Amino acid sequence: MRVTLHVDGAELAAEIDRPGESLLSTLRDRLGLTGSKNACEQGECGSCTVLLDGAPVCACLVATAQCEGREVKTVVGAVPRPVRDAFVQCGAVQCGFCTPGLLVSVADLLERDPDPGDAAIREALAGNLCRCTGYEKIIDAVHTAAATLAGERP
Amino acid sequence: MPEPAKTPTPPPWAAGGVGRAPDGEAAERVPVAAPGGQPPTRGVPTGRVPGGGVGDSPIRPEAESKVNGAFDYASDLAFEGMLWGHTLRSPHPRALIRSIDTAAALALPGVAAVLTAADVPGKLHYGLIEADQPVLAPGEVNYQGEPVAVVAAETLDLARRAAELVDVAYEVLEPRCDAGEAVEAGEYFRYQPVRLGEPVTADAAVVIAREYEVGMQDQAPLGPESGVAVPTGDGGLVLHVATQWLHSDLEQIAPCLGLAPERIHLAMAGIGGAFGAREDLSVQVHMAMLALRTGRPVKMMYDRAESFLGHVHRHPARMRYEHGADQDGRLVYVKAHIVLDGGAYASTTEAVVGNAASLAVGPYKVGHVSIDAWGARTNNPPCGAMRGFGGVQTCFAYESQMDAIADALGLDPLEVRRRNALAQGDKLVNGQVVDAYDPTRAVDGQPFSPLRDLLDRFADIPVPPIPAGRDIVELPGGTGNTTHGEGVRRGVGYGVGLKNICYSEGFDDYSTARVRLELDGATGEPVAYIHTAAAEVGQGHWNLQTQIARTELGVERVVLLPNDTKAGSAGSSSASRQSYMTGGAVKAACEAVRDLWQGRDLDDGPIEATRVFRHRATKPMDPVTGQGDSHVQLALCVHRATVDVDVELGLVKVVDLTCVQDVGKALNPVALEGQIHGGSAQGLGLAVMEEIVTDGGRVRNASFTDYLIPTILDTPPMRLRIVENADPEAPYGLRGAGEPPTLSSTPAIVAAIRDATGLPLTRVPVRPEHLTVRRPS
Ligand code: FES
Numbered sequence: 001m002r003v004t005l006h007v008d009g010a011e012l013a014a015e016i017d018r019p020g021e022s023l024l025s026t027l028r029d030r031l032g033l034t035g036s037k038n039a040c041e042q043g044e045c046g047s048c049t050v051l052l053d054g055a056p057v058c059a060c061l062v063a064t065a066q067c068e069g070r071e072v073k074t075v076v077g078a079v080p081r082p083v084r085d086a087f088v089q090c091g092a093v094q095c096g097f098c099t100p101g102l103l104v105s106v107a108d109l110l111e112r113d114p115d116p117g118d119a120a121i122r123e124a125l126a127g128n129l130c131r132c133t134g135y136e137k138i139i140d141a142v143h144t145a146a147a148t149l150a151g152e153r154p
Numbered sequence: 155m156p157e158p159a160k161t162p163t164p165p166p167w168a169a170g171g172v173g174r175a176p177d178g179e180a181a182e183r184v185p186v187a188a189p190g191g192q193p194p195t196r197g198v199p200t201g202r203v204p205g206g207g208v209g210d211s212p213i214r215p216e217a218e219s220k221v222n223g224a225f226d227y228a229s230d231l232a233f234e235g236m237l238w239g240h241t242l243r244s245p246h247p248r249a250l251i252r253s254i255d256t257a258a259a260l261a262l263p264g265v266a267a268v269l270t271a272a273d274v275p276g277k278l279h280y281g282l283i284e285a286d287q288p289v290l291a292p293g294e295v296n297y298q299g300e301p302v303a304v305v306a307a308e309t310l311d312l313a314r315r316a317a318e319l320v321d322v323a324y325e326v327l328e329p330r331c332d333a334g335e336a337v338e339a340g341e342y343f344r345y346q347p348v349r350l351g352e353p354v355t356a357d358a359a360v361v362i363a364r365e366y367e368v369g370m371q372d373q374a375p376l377g378p379e380s381g382v383a384v385p386t387g388d389g390g391l392v393l394h395v396a397t398q399w400l401h402s403d404l405e406q407i408a409p410c411l412g413l414a415p416e417r418i419h420l421a422m423a424g425i426g427g428a429f430g431a432r433e434d435l436s437v438q439v440h441m442a443m444l445a446l447r448t449g450r451p452v453k454m455m456y457d458r459a460e461s462f463l464g465h466v467h468r469h470p471a472r473m474r475y476e477h478g479a480d481q482d483g484r485l486v487y488v489k490a491h492i493v494l495d496g497g498a499y500a501s502t503t504e505a506v507v508g509n510a511a512s513l514a515v516g517p518y519k520v521g522h523v524s525i526d527a528w529g530a531r532t533n534n535p536p537c538g539a540m541r542g543f544g545g546v547q548t549c550f551a552y553e554s555q556m557d558a559i560a561d562a563l564g565l566d567p568l569e570v571r572r573r574n575a576l577a578q579g580d581k582l583v584n585g586q587v588v589d590a591y592d593p594t595r596a597v598d599g600q601p602f603s604p605l606r607d608l609l610d611r612f613a614d615i616p617v618p619p620i621p622a623g624r625d626i627v628e629l630p631g632g633t634g635n636t637t638h639g640e641g642v643r644r645g646v647g648y649g650v651g652l653k654n655i656c657y658s659e660g661f662d663d664y665s666t667a668r669v670r671l672e673l674d675g676a677t678g679e680p681v682a683y684i685h686t687a688a689a690e691v692g693q694g695h696w697n698l699q700t701q702i703a704r705t706e707l708g709v710e711r712v713v714l715l716p717n718d719t720k721a722g723s724a725g726s727s728s729a730s731r732q733s734y735m736t737g738g739a740v741k742a743a744c745e746a747v748r749d750l751w752q753g754r755d756l757d758d759g760p761i762e763a764t765r766v767f768r769h770r771a772t773k774p775m776d777p778v779t780g781q782g783d784s785h786v787q788l789a790l791c792v793h794r795a796t797v798d799v800d801v802e803l804g805l806v807k808v809v810d811l812t813c814v815q816d817v818g819k820a821l822n823p824v825a826l827e828g829q830i831h832g833g834s835a836q837g838l839g840l841a842v843m844e845e846i847v848t849d850g851g852r853v854r855n856a857s858f859t860d861y862l863i864p865t866i867l868d869t870p871p872m873r874l875r876i877v878e879n880a881d882p883e884a885p886y887g888l889r890g891a892g893e894p895p896t897l898s899s900t901p902a903i904v905a906a907i908r909d910a911t912g913l914p915l916t917r918v919p920v921r922p923e924h925l926t927v928r929r930p931s
């Protein structure tokens with residue numbers, strides 16, 4: 001079965017031989033797009049978070065077969081520069097394995113809520129596990145990114 | 155030799171120019187070498203330190219690649235013509251293997267190899283300290299998840315299906331799962347007593363005797379175990395691995411493959427966290443065997459369930475403590491009986507027992523001690539290194555004891571600790587003198603006490619108030635909407651942790667660095683190249699190396715060469731030792747280069763130096779008395795936890811964690827804070843959530859659905875007070891910082907829950923049922 005996807009702006013086709021193949025597996029193993037990470041394949045860690053037609057999903061829980069013609073944005077295409085910069089500058093990245101998924105979740109949050117408070121940040125990122133940082137600097141980074149993005153808006 | 159189809163790590167953009175502090179400050183600092191006043195020419199030292207040196211927080215060299223998806227973790231690697239490997243593991247904690255039939259698996263189209271113990275080319279066992287872990291089970295299995303066979307196939311799916319077709323006839327035996335019974339039966343990896351003076355119960359005004367239990371914690375790094383073995387075509391191999399210690403891997407792998415170590419090249423792949431889980435081998439020998447057999451690159455990658463079975467855990471512990479104190483709360487004696495469950499194979503249990511025994515009393519002064527510590531051999535999952543390494547379990551017990559003494563005497567918990575705090579010149583229970591502080595720091599004629607210093611700093615950090623009109627998300631149970639404040643009680647508690655930094659007990663602990671300074675052919679700027687084998691596990695060690703080079707050489711551009719076994723050993727990224735050890739080696743090599751640079755122009759050619767760095771020698775613990783200067787450096791951390799507990803439902807919300815830690819010298823404040831936050835969160839996990847549950851040796855919760863690690867909702871704001879009491883013997887005065895907060899946050903949180911509930915709570919993790927049963931009304 002052939003599935004066409006729009007990934008980070010490029011139209012890509014994947015040949016799927018298992019009906020249940022996950023979007024994460026297609027991205028990583030078939031298309032070689034390893035930006036999205038696999039840490040559980042159970043929808044528990046958020047490392048694989050991507051935007052599917054603009055909505056954040058765990059790519060490990062979505063069947064590629066359901067994605068025909070749909071738009072997928074990964075860490076490569078979903079994340080505004082100031083969000084990346086904020087993560088880098090605030091020390092929100094240690095081993096970085098959680099980072100691609102977190103960045104996508106943060107991009108989605110700031111799209112919905114340009115100036116989230118701590119409680120809103122915690123709620124929005126509750127599905128993204130990070131084992132390294134204790135989350136403090138991730139919260140700093142979200143505030144920093146929000147401030148920069150606010151400054152950029154006309 | 156085939157090159158990876160994608161960029162290997164560390165990235166070539168680990169180059170200079172990224173080393174500026176985010177706000178662009180700190181352009182010039184203290185001169186190091188001093189040809190002051192001379193016009194800076196490009197090939198001679200300028201004597202200036204550019205921004206991004208030691209003490210700054212420059213941006214990590216690999217940060218950009220970690221935020222744009224380009225950083226290659228071990229699980230991201232792919233090679234032309236690559237096969238996938240998979241491991242068949244024992245479903246039984248203990249069994250004999252009567253036969254293995256691989257025919258059906260081999261017959262599956264697309265399967266390239268199925269290997270068992272009979273196919274191991276060299277030695278059948280490996281291990282970090284003692285070679286007792288079978289590469290593949292030879293005739294018997296001793297824990298659930300022990301590797302029995304490995305398969306290579308065209309896809310991972312196919313390899314998994316083939317593994318299911320391997321027919322293993324087991325004769326199931328009764329597993330030994332009780333660590334106490336194992337010790338009774340003489341089944342243990344190490345017994346270490348500590349004896350000091352004569353503990354006599356009658357001499358104490360207060361006697362506190364309690365039993366404590368610590369559950370089995372998992373490191374749960376997010377990056378799964380993974381790697382690729384690539385045959386070189388001449389019988390050798392390149393192994394791309396994510397490991398904490400390349401050279402130790404090589405030493406263990408080569409004999410099992412029957413290859414000379416020179417035939418195997420280990421290249422570091424990107425590491426998705428470690429915390430001790432990457433000390434022992436996982437995929438290394440298996441994928442190498444499959445690659446040698448098939449002549450093709452073989453990749454292995456565990457899924458989460460396999461990861462839980464495929465690496466060692468933190469030792470669960472049962473501890474019986476008796477503390478005797480005088481009327482003023484000063485310790486008279488301590489007795490402790492500590493049983494750690496090492497599981498089926500040795501791993502690092504021996505060293506963990508040494509830490510548990512020598513740190514069993516914590517940073518407190520006591521003249522009479524009788525400690526017995528064992529590391530039992532059972533059929534439970536093997537246990538080994540995890541952040542805190544033998545210091546965590548006893549810390550929970552001794553801190554709980556200190557609180558109980560305070561309670562019994564009506565003392566403030568900080569006061570009882572202050573009265574017993576070790577000071578400069580005092581001895582630990584192993585007889586080692588606390589000496590690594592500035593001797594001029596005496597206070598009121600009293601020797602300086604590093605612990606008292608930390609405890610006193612809480613005076614001006616207030617406990618957060620209970621806000622009026624809280625939102626339910628701030629209450630225990632959160633959006634579960636389980637309470638609107640009724641039944642919720644606040645509690646505050648303290649915990650102190652004492653951790654040894656670097657390898658103890660006479661281990662020859664060293665690291666190696668090669669530094670080369672040359673002019674960039676295009677720009678004519680001096681560039682420092684650093685080559686080490688030190689693992690960047692996320693702690694920021696690569697960044698620190700560049701900072702040291704900028705500070706010592708005064709150059710802006712620093713390039714890190716890939717970590718591999720062509721460099722000398724760096725030792726492990728564990729024991730909070732890498733800043734001290736590889737930091738020390740890079741510093742020494744830079745100093746050597748700097749000396750050679752004086753009076754020389756780089757136009758005349760590059761300057762290079764290699765240095766091996768060792769910390770001061772330590773001694774093994776005496777096998778009978780436990781005495782001996784076994785530790786290199788001691789590091790202290792104190793936590794204050796504030797919790798809200800819904801005492802009706804047993805739900806806990808950690809509201810605040812405040813940490814005061816002595817780091818000697820902050821080399822990179824941002825990375826340091828990140829280490830303290832992360833370590834504190836792992837201690838929180840042990841306090842209230844994290845436990846691998848076993849039943850008859852079988853793991854019951856090998857998934858993130860059932861093994862809970864703290865989410866952002868479980869983790870409170872963390873206030874830090876970083877103290878710099880320099881260690882005159884350590885590079886820049888630093889103290890290892892990654893582990894101590896993992897020790898102290900657990901007892902602080904449990905103390906706070908005790909404060910809220912009035913329950914004794916002698917076991918971690920604390921579960922809801924521990925709080926709702928036997929609750930005093
Ligand atoms: S890999 Fe998809 S949620 Fe963990």
Ligand code: FES
Pocket residue numbers: 092093094095096097098099129130131132133376426427692
């Ligand atoms: S930075 Fe390592 S898991 Fe988040």
